[in-house]
Amino acid sequence: MGTVNVGVIGVGNCASSLVQGVEYYSNATGGPAGLTHAVCAGYAVSDVRFTSAFDVNVSKIGRDLSEAIWAEPNNALKFADVPHLGVPVREGILSDGVGHSAVDRIDAHGRATLDDVVEHLKRTDTHVVVNFLPVGSHRASELYAEAALRAGCAFVNCIPSVIARSADWSRKFANASLPLIGDDLKSQFGATLVHHALVDVLARNGVQLRNTYQIVSGGNMDFLNMQDPERVKSKKTTKVQGFGGAELPAESVHFGAEYVPFLKDRKIAFIRLEGEAFGGTPLELELRMCVEDSPQRRRQRTGCGSIHEVRDGSRDSRRRRSGFVVAYEGNTSAHERVRRAGRTERHDRRSRQSMSPSLLKRRPPNDSSFLPPEAAAGIGWRAVRRSALLNGAV
């Protein structure tokens, strides 16, 4: 079916995890543990090729993508050896990419023009542009979205800035028959997913949520950037929507993020929910979780991993289908996808295990929520366990 040619904007921790993930799963011999879909729309992970990359940090510019992912200040966990990719990181467009909190950590050059980026995307035959700029880089993200549009590429916005949710950008990409996917990333099995599952299961059992918070800490650049009050605004918005806080008054919902350098790319989250149960009795629930942050961040808030968005985005980019693509295969059974891809019996078995066809069949097509209603209908632990399975954790 050909390859899916990917361009990366911002070679930070998330890009590192994506590049490693493609290498890891392209060569996986033990089955696709940790991945929701081994094959997506007929494309396997091994069909993904990196063709272009942009950054503004001199520690990364000019280096091969396989080396730039290890350059400071990146500190994502290493889980794959990435061979030389033949993709030199190009100098990008600086705009608002580097904020106050990060300015001392980055020697930034960003003199490329929009035309330079468009020309490079075309010359490298990039199909899908994946945006991994720092939180709050809204103007820079718009410039790269414009470049993707002019170069005829799909655009996957992995940062919390409003692009795919903007009517204006949706219309522009729809008019050009190019997919636009986003916004922001959700962990494979992180604090927001667990928070959302718990809020949902309380509501389904008649408990009235009164107050809730999520306080996270970590030592990567994303956490450093979140110390900037202006930059963290968009993150707070998507977080609060994610854990159902949108229906509570603002003073009853809190999201806090602390930068703790020694945690590196580990993230520790504390979640608290206070509710009113039968007869007005008080209910309190507290949870602590610790995850390796960036490797988890391969899911989009629309419901599928960025590896998968990359593959779906490319398919639609080639066929020139118009409109917003929700990268979610809710209307295709696991058996059908595996059959179409002609996977081995072992892969079939593992894929069925992690995708649970009966659950997938019952999901409405194009449902933008990441947790099907039945996953949250039981008691809390069952909701969380099922949601882990649906998200590829084994």
Ligand SMILES: NC(=O)c1ccc[n+]([C@@H]2O[C@H](COP(=O)([O-])OP(=O)(O)OC[C@H]3O[C@@H](n4cnc5c(N)ncnc54)[C@H](O)[C@@H]3O)[C@@H](O)[C@H]2O)c1
């Ligand atoms: N780290 C996570 O686990 C996580 C979780 C959820 C969402 N996200 C979102 O994903 C995005 C990327 O996260 P990350 O952890 O990889 O961040 P990061 O800070 O590690 O990487 C960002 C990269 O972008 C580069 N950059 C800055 N301005 C640029 C510009 N104008 N042009 C090109 N490159 C530029 C930086 O030099 C850096 O290499 C963030 O917006 C973040 O909020 C990250």
